[in-house]
Amino acid sequence: MATINLTVNGKSRSVDVDADTPLLWVLRDQLQLVGTKYGCGIGSCGACTVHVDGLAMRSCQLRVEQIGEQKVTTIVGLSEHGDHPVQRAWLAHDVPQCGYCQAGQIMSASSLLENAPHPSDAEIDAAMNGNICRCGTYTRIKAAIKSVNAVG
Secondary structure, eight states, X not given: OEEEEEEETTEEEEEEEOTTSBHHHIIIIISOOTTSOOSOSSSSSOTTEEEETTEEEEGGGOXXXXXXXXXXXXXXXXXXXXXXXXXXXXXXXXXXXXXXXXXHHHHHHHHHHHHOSSOOHXXXXXXXXXXXXXXXXXXXXXXXXXXHHHHO
């Protein structure tokens, strides 16, 4: 076990875990930030997506020791009241059905829009590739992403 210091959602946190523990499990089990979901465990579904220094990354594939001084943002830290422009667009376009994948979808979309405020269809497809939605709301997801400038 090692004491690992992290900055998560703007707060300094210390956890005592094995250094090779996936960030996902530190977030969920040690810090009780359960908005980040476990999906596949191999980085293929996107349910566990968080921001690491603003970039969308799969937390199931990151060892906690890899984080170092980088800042981690989860769906909980995206906005204080759940009113980030992407979250508002999701509601306006009635994106969620079962909702399980939505935290990861929103984290990927918000990272994309931070870096490309007016993304093309190809940029949206590339950024969202690997975020799987069992309910098949991909058309609504793309419409919501494209509308963010109108609501944000």
